[in-house]
Amino acid sequence: MVCGMSPEAFDRFAWNLFREDAPYGDRTTEALELRGRMRGRFLVKDDLVACGLPAARRVFELADPECLWTSRFSEGDAVKEGNTLAFVRGELPALLLAERTALNLLQRLCGIASMTRRLTEAVRGSGLRVCDTRKTTPGLRLLEKYAVRVGGGANHRMGLSDGILIKDNHIAAVGSLSEAVRRARARGGALWRVEVEVSSLEEYGEAVAAGADVIMLDNMSDEDMGRAVRAKPAGVLLEASGGVTAERLPAIAALGVDLVSMGALTHSVKASDISLELEADPDAA
């Protein structure tokens, strides 16, 4: 697996990125007839959590199968500003072709892992698991959910096929929360828990009564979430969702809910600041 994708899927994805950037090749490099071996150094210009190194490496390998990649960091390592995340040696045209594509991936994945790390650190020891959502960048879900894991977060559903989550629209269409839970139990897979989203304590009571296994408390006040926790039957998990900010996280953790899901982990990411510095390859003869 390459950052949560199968090797074949990642390669197809990466070739697509090359096509996106250079459908007719790199015109500048070709016009200048650049040649020769060089070394690239990924310079960290911002403290970050390393994430996406195998993906970036693979991008360079596709551009130049002979390139050499070395790094003293592993996925999930905290890396301070001024460090070199990795070195890559190879033919200059390949380095220039892969540079932007690799950086775009790396900056985004490090950005997600770093933000997730900050949030999970903030609630460390509380038992609260910080989860992502389906609000991922179109086409990057597997990579982004991987970055959340690297940052210490937990993945919620990978998608609509990956578990049952009953929301207000479902309940409205079925007629009642309890009937929705009943159908989900009868037709859903034997291996799944049934999650229900509720937005009031009244609905929460209904969900408990209907036998939901996981209950998502949507946009509830801390006070109401506290009440829900206290009324929680054994074996049921509670998830806080909606309007959750970094600031609110410790307070939510203190309430005793089990999971919190935050769309911002993936939909509003600040890219980490990393640059690629090219220099003479010290090992070239």
Added chain:
Amino acid sequence: MVCGMSPEAFDRFAWNLFREDAPYGDRTTEALELRGRMRGRFLVKDDLVACGLPAARRVFELADPECLWTSRFSEGDAVKEGNTLAFVRGELPALLLAERTALNLLQRLCGIASMTRRLTEAVRGSGLRVCDTRKTTPGLRLLEKYAVRVGGGANHRMGLSDGILIKDNHIAAVGSLSEAVRRARARGGALWRVEVEVSSLEEYGEAVAAGADVIMLDNMSDEDMGRAVRAKPAGVLLEASGGVTAERLPAIAALGVDLVSMGALTHSVKASDISLELEADPDAA
């Protein structure tokens, strides 16, 4: 064209997004045996610039070829919080399948267009064109560069195949700036201007002497940029790049440079806040 992509490329992209989200179908909807026609309303929860409506519409059409999409807004319209961006009517399972995919696209594209609009408004009338970069989300370049255009910004190169831009690494590899420009002129297409990136007034002088058509002033102080503008030969364009923030933009505009490029337009986007509200279809019998 669908938001800058060919209809066929967009459809392939969108089917991929469905596969990403629901490789085995929507388990909740299927387990609950949901049926019937409903109406979805895209509610704007944050002032924004409309962008991506044709893409979102197409996502719904792929999920339900019979669905109906209506909107009183066009691409580029400023839309106030509380407005309905668009309505979509169709079969409930299709609406639920398309909902998240459409929202993820719409929120991102509106986010880019809105940020670009804010920046271009800030320098309105100055003649400065606000450009994007190649720092786009992997796989979304055509859509994101389209959103920049919708927001009033200009596209810089679409990618490495799309024009010649000589940077420090190229110059180092070729040996000198003037030789690099000479090669680009000899081998590049007859229809292109040659752009050179410089980071000092000394290099700027070299670029002018070498006959560069466009000169990118990288991470220069306002003072130095001012000097460059004053020394600019007729017919040459100047581009400010690196370390450009929204705050600095008016000052840069005042200097008289022609173009400014900002990676943040596409790599650190805040998604616009839009939700899809489902309700009974008022036209259903």
Added chain:
Amino acid sequence: MVCGMSPEAFDRFAWNLFREDAPYGDRTTEALELRGRMRGRFLVKDDLVACGLPAARRVFELADPECLWTSRFSEGDAVKEGNTLAFVRGELPALLLAERTALNLLQRLCGIASMTRRLTEAVRGSGLRVCDTRKTTPGLRLLEKYAVRVGGGANHRMGLSDGILIKDNHIAAVGSLSEAVRRARARGGALWRVEVEVSSLEEYGEAVAAGADVIMLDNMSDEDMGRAVRAKPAGVLLEASGGVTAERLPAIAALGVDLVSMGALTHSVKASDISLELEADPDAA
């Protein structure tokens, strides 16, 4: 959805089947210069459960977008020998192109649905759910698991991504059953139950103690399964698996296990006997 596949995935699959059968076109039809409109009649030559009609219909529509398909049967209907499963009218070359591909699909899916129906009927009322396995024909999993549902069976995991099932190899690699369950709980999704496969009452006891949510009784005697049922804690599900034949099914149902999984449902299917009779189109002018 077309028989459990997205419309786009089914179309790609079907075009592949045409390429498999006719990479250079239908040489006989072309050499004979056949033309004209005809009607095809799917004749049932063996009692069966209808399954795959939307897939067969779509195959004809791809071959001739103007073709007309009519059927008085729905998926899951029991159809007696001698009945006409469906009619299709269209251009003769298209009918001849689609004929074999449609029949190959239809015969297989009807075969699976019919066998599943026989088995589920045999345990009707007992509460035992008859499940499929991952022993499906390569490339046809979604279609075959759909046919199992149409026949009244239940789907077990769609694949390795679809739930956690701990087998002997996993336990051997981890070191102990209880540690394996512990890890699965810590790292698996919040919405899932953890299933463990055991092959003795001793292992069964361990699985119960470790807190498994579902326990697969692999190749156990009826006697041992009976003991397991009697020792089952509340909320735990038991699944019989391995060496389950149609004959043994009623006995297993009587024991009180919740699920039984049978590879034979999909890996050793007898195709239903259906033929396509072509005749003059009664509606052609």
Added chain:
Amino acid sequence: MVCGMSPEAFDRFAWNLFREDAPYGDRTTEALELRGRMRGRFLVKDDLVACGLPAARRVFELADPECLWTSRFSEGDAVKEGNTLAFVRGELPALLLAERTALNLLQRLCGIASMTRRLTEAVRGSGLRVCDTRKTTPGLRLLEKYAVRVGGGANHRMGLSDGILIKDNHIAAVGSLSEAVRRARARGGALWRVEVEVSSLEEYGEAVAAGADVIMLDNMSDEDMGRAVRAKPAGVLLEASGGVTAERLPAIAALGVDLVSMGALTHSVKASDISLELEADPDAA
């Protein structure tokens, strides 16, 4: 070629199978954090004819490019119950990922080759060639026709592009058998023989008169087939088809027809019983 498929086509097919089984990876293996090298042993639990070993091997190589595959059997070898068909050593996660996919392929192909072998042995020495049909599993035609060859059978047409076979529908559309043969001669390729399907001795006479090169005797009694054989002109081949069972085969062989085609070879296959036993890798340090 990998079991009748080009290496590239087989790889695409196999990656598809991985996607079918594990679109989000192997959740169990990942949750349990399994690691380490192991050895898998393909245990034969049923006498069979080996078929599909290169395909199974390739599946493992795609999952783990470093895996080692060894087997003392070749395609077509008869293997007795209790033997080890092959060994594969590699990383445990890769073995678990490839296991089911490889087994599903292997069991099906061995099943087809074994059945074909039984049938061809039954008519050994008679000169009768046992042929397959186009009644193959959708998507697996090249593999299944390969298995028929491995089992000692002959391939009939690969598909509609692969030779001219005139059936009743064609004759009805053209107007007469002799006109159909005439057109096929005039427009078919110079390298082909023309086959005609007949269902009575009367039609047989027409086919002979029209100059058919191969004549398919469809659903004829042994008596009628005997008459046809006796009336066969030099250079013409006869093919028995329809309603041919294993039991009838020796009698048909005795009649002196040249070819017999049986759909059951591929459409109603019993999978061979093979399991993969994982064990400590004896060569691991």
Added chain:
Amino acid sequence: MVCGMSPEAFDRFAWNLFREDAPYGDRTTEALELRGRMRGRFLVKDDLVACGLPAARRVFELADPECLWTSRFSEGDAVKEGNTLAFVRGELPALLLAERTALNLLQRLCGIASMTRRLTEAVRGSGLRVCDTRKTTPGLRLLEKYAVRVGGGANHRMGLSDGILIKDNHIAAVGSLSEAVRRARARGGALWRVEVEVSSLEEYGEAVAAGADVIMLDNMSDEDMGRAVRAKPAGVLLEASGGVTAERLPAIAALGVDLVSMGALTHSVKASDISLELEADPDAA
């Protein structure tokens, strides 16, 4: 079928051509913000045989699903200089996008059909069939072989999968011509004739003795070919190949060989001269 390709294969091919020509859209049209409906007229500037009209039409339909195509010519019609091959009405941006792609196809296919027509006319009535070879433009084989048929020529093998043709390299590898023919008979399909290439009368004698069904006379003098014709057994076909020019064709026809194959039909084509004239749409309001 669209000019010998399945509709789906042609569409994929055509979308590829658009990507080849316009990966980022049509920059000129977009920069000029062109809009409005126009009519295009395919003007014939050189006598030609019409071929490829359905392909050209489909290219326009993909660019603009609402476009209208009309033509009074059919595939194979001789069209004089100055005639309008077809009209197409649609949105200007779509017409400009499709123009070059459609012309490139049309000019090539008309060129092949026209050259084939000239050659077949030159031997009309002689019974000699003019065949193509596998020397087709990479990627265009189905289209080019279709154009040969439209021009009145016959297709030889579509490719390596389409019949058995034994050449000198095969014979060298097998050991002898007769053994090669023997193996081809034993293992080749029942529906095929076996063709052997010979380059001397001695080899010709061997091929006849070995029972070849078709014999290719490679680069033989007219005199030797005449001898071969006189020595031809009943039922055998002779094919002249190698060094066949338009000038030599009538002489070869006079010899009495059955087939002649010419690589030049497809590998050295002169494009027909056709232009697309755009004009105001007379039907636009």
Added chain:
Amino acid sequence: MVCGMSPEAFDRFAWNLFREDAPYGDRTTEALELRGRMRGRFLVKDDLVACGLPAARRVFELADPECLWTSRFSEGDAVKEGNTLAFVRGELPALLLAERTALNLLQRLCGIASMTRRLTEAVRGSGLRVCDTRKTTPGLRLLEKYAVRVGGGANHRMGLSDGILIKDNHIAAVGSLSEAVRRARARGGALWRVEVEVSSLEEYGEAVAAGADVIMLDNMSDEDMGRAVRAKPAGVLLEASGGVTAERLPAIAALGVDLVSMGALTHSVKASDISLELEADPDAA
């Protein structure tokens, strides 16, 4: 890059060619059960400019990853009749599979490079650059434009996305030449020159006045072109186009235009005469 294509794009293209030629494998080779290692020699039967060697080599490597390719010629070398362009050693079935595909590519690319070389030699020293057009064989544009470069020619636009070229249809749609140039300047990329096609000296004057950077003189007489050259403002480039033949080239060069574009370079190519001779591998044990 493989002859102007990315390695991944070339591989996909080449696998397609194998599928085109051998969807069911090479029937002759398989029926004859050919085996063993041989050497192929590409014999030049016509003076030519070498082009496409990396493409031909890759085709063989895909057919047999163990094959060995050697050549003493590089792309662009002039090679005399009778020379061996390259040797390839490998398994016989792979050589036979790759032979035709490699030759079809090689003959076409050598043909284009050779014709381009002849034309560029004819105007050597004149400063005139010989350019290709978009009149390339559908699907082969990148390869053909590469062959033009190898032959010493220059590439004009790669396609519609690659620069702005304003033609009569655009001008008609916009209303005036000057407005079209104005729009192109306002909305086109900063790095591009704007080209305008004119067909009279009057239009030429307009184009100059409008500030066009490059002006295409379409189908103009030598006399008018001479006048245009004399009236050319500094910094503007002139391109001769339409009706340019090899014979006219020196006269055009003498006029002093900068560029000439010729569709014949790619749309009416005579394939170079190259054959592949197979022989015993001298290095085989």
